[in-house]
Amino acid sequence: MGHIIKTPAGTFRANWRDGTGRQKAKTFKTRKAAAAFLAETETAISRGGYVDPHAGRLPFGKYAERWRESRNDELATKARDGSILRTHVLPRWADVPLSRIDFLSVQSWISDLGTRRSPATVAECFRLLSSIMRAACRDRLIGANPCDGVKVPVRRKKDTDEQVLPRADLVSRLLPAVPDRYRALVALAGGTGLRWGECTGLRWDSLDLDAAAVTVVRVAVEVAGTVTMKPYPKSRAGRRTVPVPDFATELLAAHREAFPAGPRGEVFTNSSAGPLRRTLFRARVWRPSLVRAGLLGRVDKMGHFKWRAAWNDSEGIEWTAEFTTEREAIAHVAKMASGGLRFHDLRHSFATELVSRGVPVTDVQGVMGHERPSTTLNLYTHRSEGRDQRVRDAFADS
Structure with missing residues (x-):
C-alpha cells in the first residue's frame, strides 16, 4: 500500500511501489492532491496500466535510437526510415522528453511540414513518429500516444500518377530508342510487369526462353549506392512464374548472344559487368531514351551542327536552348524536363x-x-x- 508523509518543507510526498517493486515518490503542495494521485496510481498498477511519471523524461532521440536498433526490417526499409528520421523527425523532436510531446505540438508540426514537403513525405514522417510513440506507450514510458487523432494532409492525385504507355508505343517508339544493352530490360519490364529489382536481380537460370516464361525467385536491392541480392521477392505472392510475350523473348535471345552474363549469371549488367544502379540508369539511359522516343520534351535539328531542345518545367512553362550536337540536346532535356514516364x-x-x-x-x-x-x-x-x-x-x- 502507498502512503503519504509531510515533508519538512510543508509539502506532501506520495510514496508507492511500482509493478516491479521499486520504491517511487512524488511531492505535492496539498495532501488532497497527493491522495488523489496515489489512488489513481494504485488503480493503474492493479489494472496493469501503470506508467512511471518520471519515465517520460527520456529524450525522444535516445528512445528513437533504441527503437531503430530493435527493428528487424529489410535493408531498404531501414535505410528509408533512417533517412526520414535524420532529415525530418529528429531535428524537431530529438531533445524533447517523451512526456512533453502532446497532441497539439504534433499537429502543429505536421501542419507546418505540409507547407514545405509533399503529402507523401509528411505521411511517412508522421508514420515514423507515431510508431515510435506507440512503442513508448507499450513500454509504459507515456500514458497515451499523442499522435492519435492527428490530421495528416491528403495525398491528391497528380497528372503524372496515372501515366500509361500503350503496348504499341512501347514496341514501336520506346524500345527502338533504348540503347542495345538495355533494350531487353525495358522489354521485359513492359511485357511482364516485373519490378525494377526483379528485373535487375534476374539470372539466366530463372529465364526459360523456349517456354517463354520467367520465374521470380530473387530481387536486387539498392541501398546507399550498394546493390545486394535478396534471395526472395517482396512478398510470398511475389514468387511467381510469368509468361513472356514474343517481342520480349526475341530481344532477350538477342541480348544473350550480344552481352555476356554477370559473374553469377545475371541477365542485365552495366558496361563494366557490374550491377545496375537505379539512379544512374534513370539519368543516363531511361530519360534520354524517353527524349529520343518523343515521350519527353523535343529535340529538333535546325541545320548543320545546330540542334534545338525544348522542354516544360514543373509549372508547365516551355523553355528552349540550342546545342551543337544532338547528344548534348537530348541530355539537357532529360535533365531539365519535368515529369516524364517512370520505369515503374x-x-x-x-x-x-x-x-x-x-x-x-x-x-x-x-x-x-x-x-x-x-x-x-x-x-x-x-x-x-x-x-x-x-x-x-x-x-x-x-
Missing part, C-alpha cells in the same frame, strides 16, 4: 492493358505478384483505351 509506369501499363483486354483480375493478380486482387485494381489499373465509347455503347438505344 511500365508495370502500371502492363496491368492496365491486361485488365482492359478482359484478363480476369485473379490472373492479373497472379502475374503481378499481389497478395490481394484489390491491390491490383486500386494501384495498377487506370483508364483504358476506348473506355468512353464502351460506356456510351452500353447506354445506346437498341
Whole structure:
C-alpha cells in the first residue's frame, strides 16, 4: 500500500511501489492532491496500466535510437526510415522528453511540414513518429500516444500518377530508342510487369526462353549506392512464374548472344559487368531514351551542327536552348524536363492493358505478384483505351 508523509518543507510526498517493486515518490503542495494521485496510481498498477511519471523524461532521440536498433526490417526499409528520421523527425523532436510531446505540438508540426514537403513525405514522417510513440506507450514510458487523432494532409492525385504507355508505343517508339544493352530490360519490364529489382536481380537460370516464361525467385536491392541480392521477392505472392510475350523473348535471345552474363549469371549488367544502379540508369539511359522516343520534351535539328531542345518545367512553362550536337540536346532535356514516364509506369501499363483486354483480375493478380486482387485494381489499373465509347455503347438505344 502507498502512503503519504509531510515533508519538512510543508509539502506532501506520495510514496508507492511500482509493478516491479521499486520504491517511487512524488511531492505535492496539498495532501488532497497527493491522495488523489496515489489512488489513481494504485488503480493503474492493479489494472496493469501503470506508467512511471518520471519515465517520460527520456529524450525522444535516445528512445528513437533504441527503437531503430530493435527493428528487424529489410535493408531498404531501414535505410528509408533512417533517412526520414535524420532529415525530418529528429531535428524537431530529438531533445524533447517523451512526456512533453502532446497532441497539439504534433499537429502543429505536421501542419507546418505540409507547407514545405509533399503529402507523401509528411505521411511517412508522421508514420515514423507515431510508431515510435506507440512503442513508448507499450513500454509504459507515456500514458497515451499523442499522435492519435492527428490530421495528416491528403495525398491528391497528380497528372503524372496515372501515366500509361500503350503496348504499341512501347514496341514501336520506346524500345527502338533504348540503347542495345538495355533494350531487353525495358522489354521485359513492359511485357511482364516485373519490378525494377526483379528485373535487375534476374539470372539466366530463372529465364526459360523456349517456354517463354520467367520465374521470380530473387530481387536486387539498392541501398546507399550498394546493390545486394535478396534471395526472395517482396512478398510470398511475389514468387511467381510469368509468361513472356514474343517481342520480349526475341530481344532477350538477342541480348544473350550480344552481352555476356554477370559473374553469377545475371541477365542485365552495366558496361563494366557490374550491377545496375537505379539512379544512374534513370539519368543516363531511361530519360534520354524517353527524349529520343518523343515521350519527353523535343529535340529538333535546325541545320548543320545546330540542334534545338525544348522542354516544360514543373509549372508547365516551355523553355528552349540550342546545342551543337544532338547528344548534348537530348541530355539537357532529360535533365531539365519535368515529369516524364517512370520505369515503374511500365508495370502500371502492363496491368492496365491486361485488365482492359478482359484478363480476369485473379490472373492479373497472379502475374503481378499481389497478395490481394484489390491491390491490383486500386494501384495498377487506370483508364483504358476506348473506355468512353464502351460506356456510351452500353447506354445506346437498341
